[in-house]
Amino acid sequence: KQWYQRRVRVFDSLHHQMVLYFETAHGPDQVVQCMEKLGYRVGFSLIEKATKDEARVKEDVDIVKYICKDLWNMLFRKQADNLKTNHTGTFVIQDNRFRFLTRVSQSEQYKQRGELYVAFTCGVVKGALANFGLPCSVTAEIDMSPTVKVTLTLQQPPI
Amino acid sequence: MSRSRSAVDPKRVSSELFSLTYGCMVAQLLKDFENPEEVNKQLDTMGYNIGVRLIDDFLAHTPSVTRCTTLEEVAEILCKQGFKMFLGIVPEVRNWSASKDKFSLVISENPLAEYVELPPHCQDTLWYSNIICGVIRGALEMVQMDVKCTFVGDTLRGNDSTEIEIKFVKILEDSLPAGED
Numbered sequence: 001k002q003w004y005q006r007r008v009r010v011f012d013s014l015h016h017q018m019v020l021y022f023e024t025a026h027g028p029d030q031v032v033q034c035m036e037k038l039g040y041r042v043g044f045s046l047i048e049k050a051t052k053d054e055a056r057v058k059e060d061v062d063i064v065k066y067i068c069k070d071l072w073n074m075l076f077r078k079q080a081d082n083l084k085t086n087h088t089g090t091f092v093i094q095d096n097r098f099r100f101l102t103r104v105s106q107s108e109q110y111k112q113r114g115e116l117y118v119a120f121t122c123g124v125v126k127g128a129l130a131n132f133g134l135p136c137s138v139t140a141e142i143d144m145s146p147t148v149k150v151t152l153t154l155q156q157p158p159i
Numbered sequence: 160m161s162r163s164r165s166a167v168d169p170k171r172v173s174s175e176l177f178s179l180t181y182g183c184m185v186a187q188l189l190k191d192f193e194n195p196e197e198v199n200k201q202l203d204t205m206g207y208n209i210g211v212r213l214i215d216d217f218l219a220h221t222p223s224v225t226r227c228t229t230l231e232e233v234a235e236i237l238c239k240q241g242f243k244m245f246l247g248i249v250p251e252v253r254n255w256s257a258s259k260d261k262f263s264l265v266i267s268e269n270p271l272a273e274y275v276e277l278p279p280h281c282q283d284t285l286w287y288s289n290i291i292c293g294v295i296r297g298a299l300e301m302v303q304m305d306v307k308c309t310f311v312g313d314t315l316r317g318n319d320s321t322e323i324e325i326k327f328v329k330i331l332e333d334s335l336p337a338g339e340d
Contacts, residue, residue: 002220003170003244003247004169004173006216006220006244006245007173007174007177007245007247008173009213009216009245010177010209010213010245010246011173011176011177011180013208013209013212013213014177014180014181014184014205014209014290015180017205017208017209018180018184020208021201021205025191026191034187038180038183038184038187041179041183042176042179042180042183045179046175046176046179049175050172073172074172074176075176077169077173
């Protein structure tokens with residue numbers, strides 16, 4: 001567990017530097033888009049590698065569960081805390097201690113900046129889903145940092 | 160039906176996530192800057208920013224490390240503890256200068272560069288892993304050591320080895336904040 005904490009520290013630092021870079025180089029209003037795009041490529045590749053030797057999961061619900069368990073494990077070495085669905089193509093994944101936020105100040109004024117730290121992960125989820133052949137829109141909500149709710153909306157309603 | 164799953168080694172996954180993310184970042188920088196030299200600089204800056212904070216984490220988790228008095232000690236701790244802790248590798252220390260103020264780190268397996276191929280236009284100019292140089296520079300600056308840290312070879316470029324040269328410049332005096340005697 002020790003080794004992981006140290007590697008996490010490096011990854012979180014890289015993630016943070018990426019946010020700062022995009023803010024400076026592309027402007028504060030571009031950060032979310034840039035981080036998401038980058039995350040998308042990472043997510044797509046991660047799933048490509050992770051599932052190449054496996055039988056592909058087929059059902060939408062199984063894919064979303066994979067995101068909550070396996071993908072979350074790859075990113076955060078823990079599973080998402082909660083998954084809800086309205087059974088008509090919307091899923092909400094909840095993480096009560098979203099790691100990238102746990103080192104950002106929790107005070108109200110930083111809520112805007114919080115979005116910058118969730119964008120990469122949303123991109124990863126989006127890219128992962130795309131690789132599974134399940135395109136979704138992915139948005140995140142931070143009502144009460146560090147709890148994050150990621151909403152997946154299937155772009156094709158289930159039959 | 161049980162899902163057949165290839166053994167998921169968490170270290171492998173963690174390493175893959177890092178190298179994928181880093182790779183996408185470098186690709187983005189190459190798009191943003193026309194000149195790969197600028198990318199080298201940007202990576203160094205990012206690394207520096209990481210290094211100045213990472214050193215605290217390092218020192219907090221290696222209580223046995225005491226203040227170094229020689230560059231040889233620095234080299235030893237950098238490779239056997241620093242690199243090992245954060246990148247999971249132990250570079251080899253080689254090519255000491257006669258005056259012992261310069262040495263090289265040789266990295267045999269670079270976790271950042273897995274599956275990476277350099278685009279042809281920057282084969283001779285980009286130092287793909289230059290973030291590492293920044294990290295070393297930043298971290299050592301926080302322990303009062305000014306060093307120059309540069310890549311001198313990279314297997315990604317077709318060189319024989321991936322090698323970072325570290326040259327001691329000077330000890331940094333604690334500077335007083337403005338306004339104090």
